[in-house]
Amino acid sequence: MEAYQEFIQRVQDIHRLGALQGHLGWDQEVLMPTKGAASRGEMMAWLAGKRHEQLTDARMGELLDALEQASLNGDQTANVREMRRAYDQAVRLPKAFVESFAQARSEALLAWQSAREASDFQAFKPALEHLISMTKEKIELLGVNTTPYDVLLDEYEMGMTVEDYDPLFAGLRSRLVPLLQAITEAQSAAKDPSLPDNITFPIDAQKAFCEAVSKNMGFDFEAGRMDASTHPFSAGLWPGDTRFTTRFDEKDPFSCLYAVMHETGHALYEQGLDHEHRYTPRGAAVSLGVHESQSRFWENQVGRTPAFWKVVLPWFRSAFPDAPDWDEHTLNKIANRVQKGFIRVEADEVTYNLHVMLRYEIEKQLFNGELEVDDLPTAWNSMFKDWFGIEVPEDRLGCLQDIHWSMGAFGYFPTYTLGNLYAAQLLEAMTSELGDVDDLIGAGDWQPMLDWLRPRIHARGSLVSPAQIIEDATGSPPSPEPFLRYVERKYGALYGLD
Numbered sequence: 001m002e003a004y005q006e007f008i009q010r011v012q013d014i015h016r017l018g019a020l021q022g023h024l025g026w027d028q029e030v031l032m033p034t035k036g037a038a039s040r041g042e043m044m045a046w047l048a049g050k051r052h053e054q055l056t057d058a059r060m061g062e063l064l065d066a067l068e069q070a071s072l073n074g075d076q077t078a079n080v081r082e083m084r085r086a087y088d089q090a091v092r093l094p095k096a097f098v099e100s101f102a103q104a105r106s107e108a109l110l111a112w113q114s115a116r117e118a119s120d121f122q123a124f125k126p127a128l129e130h131l132i133s134m135t136k137e138k139i140e141l142l143g144v145n146t147t148p149y150d151v152l153l154d155e156y157e158m159g160m161t162v163e164d165y166d167p168l169f170a171g172l173r174s175r176l177v178p179l180l181q182a183i184t185e186a187q188s189a190a191k192d193p194s195l196p197d198n199i200t201f202p203i204d205a206q207k208a209f210c211e212a213v214s215k216n217m218g219f220d221f222e223a224g225r226m227d228a229s230t231h232p233f234s235a236g237l238w239p240g241d242t243r244f245t246t247r248f249d250e251k252d253p254f255s256c257l258y259a260v261m262h263e264t265g266h267a268l269y270e271q272g273l274d275h276e277h278r279y280t281p282r283g284a285a286v287s288l289g290v291h292e293s294q295s296r297f298w299e300n301q302v303g304r305t306p307a308f309w310k311v312v313l314p315w316f317r318s319a320f321p322d323a324p325d326w327d328e329h330t331l332n333k334i335a336n337r338v339q340k341g342f343i344r345v346e347a348d349e350v351t352y353n354l355h356v357m358l359r360y361e362i363e364k365q366l367f368n369g370e371l372e373v374d375d376l377p378t379a380w381n382s383m384f385k386d387w388f389g390i391e392v393p394e395d396r397l398g399c400l401q402d403i404h405w406s407m408g409a410f411g412y413f414p415t416y417t418l419g420n421l422y423a424a425q426l427l428e429a430m431t432s433e434l435g436d437v438d439d440l441i442g443a444g445d446w447q448p449m450l451d452w453l454r455p456r457i458h459a460r461g462s463l464v465s466p467a468q469i470i471e472d473a474t475g476s477p478p479s480p481e482p483f484l485r486y487v488e489r490k491y492g493a494l495y496g497l498d
Helices: 002-030 034-056 058-067 074-090 095-118 121-142 148-156 162-189 203-217 253-272 288-302 306-319 328-335 352-367 373-388 414-434 437-442 447-458 466-474 481-494
Strands: 224-228 234-238 241-246
Touching (some): 034 095, 121 148, 148 162, 148 352, 162 481, 203 224, 352 373, 414 447, 447 466
Antiparallel strands (some): 234 241
């Protein structure tokens, strides 16, 4: 097994360079002073080039060829399989392109942050045009089998294409749009409770409250931390160091709370990976769709329930003594209020996937040659008006709200919907094995839910494909039906639609 030992050492070095890139990326979004941007971009480009050199080294190709003919165990096979995929893609990309793309992403992030603050798409447009142009070049280098956009979709959920997503999204819309219409009619008859305009929720109190929730979910603060950033995100930097961020709004503590629960779900996955396989594909999360299933499970199936609010109500009252004397049912109704709002990360479970579908359609048009960057805000606003029935008043609430495009992460958004579907399917399986999950949540000890997820999702890393992990955990192949059953049952009860 000398060849495998040489191979795994090379693999670990490649992943260590990726971890350094991740650490610098976290710092860039959380702590870096603005004037450090140019140097940081150069450093990110240099690291990307070094990592690319190691990945595409001819010896790596020789080792992969040899190991694919060897007798390997399951863990070793997974490492070889995933590195073959990474190698075959990387050798098609020149080092100079990889370095330039890394620098372009770094510059675009800063441009997006200032453009979003000013709500000015034109300020972001040059950087976005550059990233899209480079992404189109990357598509050509990697090779197009079907549509250009398929190349990007496959980066984030292996095997998924437009032919998979189009009918999936059409099927979801056919059930979600009538549900939204029924809820809208019910809302006209009985007004939803909402947050009062005349009180504020201090940021320090929000931070303490949300940290308590995250800790109760199982996040180990001795192996991670919570900070603030323009757009919430989670980063598993390396074993023993997993970080997530949130953002604060003094008028709306729910924005921070559900961002924290979402990102903690991601972070729990990272903390639950098998450290024996650290710095290898086997020890990494299998896909963004599965990753999103963890964040959406904790955010929605746990956090948007009366049982959750019953447990955290004393903490909420202690943190916010000036808030109305709400009970857990009122807080749950506020948390689940269906609203045709602008912001994806604050959307309810009925409208959330419509936000994802809008981004999917925009990206598909951009990369399949049907939309120019100049026309992006108009296309976004028009589609949003058609789907949600409201006018987008400014770019900050429209096409500038998400960080993903500034990172060159085109093709990412559909994985959020996959995460919703996987989470509901996991909920059904967990319920069948552990009993009513609401009872588990209401007991206040949420460890049994985390213990159920650890061996079935987290510890498996990339041992098998995403679809196989979900099937092994639930006993059935991935399907949208559990999610549709869940959302129709939940919101039917909340709005008296049954």
